[in-house]
Amino acid sequence: MGKRAWGMMGLVGKSVLELALVVALVVGIGWGLMTAAQLRPEPPTVKEKRSEKREKPLKKEQPLPIETPPPDVFHLLGDSGAAEGK
């Protein structure tokens, strides 16, 4: 084979190698994005968001949650807030 043929083969080989590297790069980017996506929680779908909104309002006959503090609790206890450094 002549020099010219070897030269052509070299060019083709380089191009094929470059192509293979690009394929690997794109697959790597896809894999990287997918891995990054896995680290984040799935956002709620629109349906889920709507159902969440529907669940929010409390029914009238429902009692207030026990944890709710009574209003102005410091005043009732005679605490002016000095204990908290106010």
Next chain:
Amino acid sequence: MSTQSSAPVSSESLAPLEPTAKAPRLASIDALRGFDMFWIIGGEGLVPAVAALFGWTGLQGILERNLEHSKWNGFTAYDLIFPLFLFLSGTTMSFALTRRLEQGERKLVLHWRILRRMILLVFLGLLTEGLLKFKGYDQQRFASVLGLIGVAYFWAGLVVIHRGVRGQVAWMVGILLGYWAAMKFIPVPGVGAGVWTQAGYLGGYIDRHLLPGRLYGKIFDPEGLFVTLPAAALALMGALTGHFLRAPSPAGYRKAVYLLLAGAIAIRVGLIWDHWFPVNKQMWTSSFIVFSGGLSLVLLGVFYWAIDVAGWRWWAFPFIVIGMNPLTIYVGQHFISFRFTSDALFAGVKRLAGAPYEPALSSLGLLIVEWAFLYFLYRKKIFLRA
């Protein structure tokens, strides 16, 4: 966005970089870009309305089927509008980037140009998606048509700046094969690999988790993160076509014939690939890229032959006026009520003409107003560029 003046006919309307030296301008690229834009600024309404008016039911049926996007797999004429635009923006790279490189411009400067262009297009895309309506983070769509053009142009621009023609071919083919391999073999959690449904494909999963705000398709976005890569491959196909158009030989009609041949081959390859990786506009599948790139080549071949070889320019002028300012009309539609002006000017004519003519006259009026606006800019040599 900057307002620049230049010669009335330029081959770089959306490509921001005006040539540094006089070179033969290809009106066919502007005309084809204008033809592409024509369909989204009013042609989609006008042509079916005219067909209905004259009772051409066969044509009307074909138009109605083709003037909306495919639901998922498959292809309609409307699916070609965006990829054709991207292909043409790639075509101008040869005139905008490669020529500058040949003239000795520093690569760093070109990097800054394509980066600035990407940032501006992403920002304009955000505006067209209602950024200034302040609907909140959850309701703002961050992906956009302009954003995808900007990012894809940036990726492709990097390849054009750093690689020769052979390297650009390797990158184009490599991206398409790599995208197919990623979509085929990377398993999506809870679904598996190679499930090409709206809920199951890799790009949709990535968009759901990584793309902030609202997604166009609720659980996926056709202008999402991963699709910027195949879109860049299409821009590269355009860039390679641009190099071919700029080359001194072959000349004349032979160049058009080569474009048509290359287009026919790409269409065939896309259709064959469709058996393994379906043609799908939403996912920007590799087969879709090759297929739509082939159609773009055929259209460019026809326009090039008719306008730049045969010299039949008269019919192309209306499209050239649109194609010189595509960004203006695309963004302008979101901020200027052309419909309001059209109604103010043509409501009386529509009433006089009667109900059967109303849909056609309505679309025609809108197109006339938009075109008159663009013609005014054309006459004043004002071209808005990113």
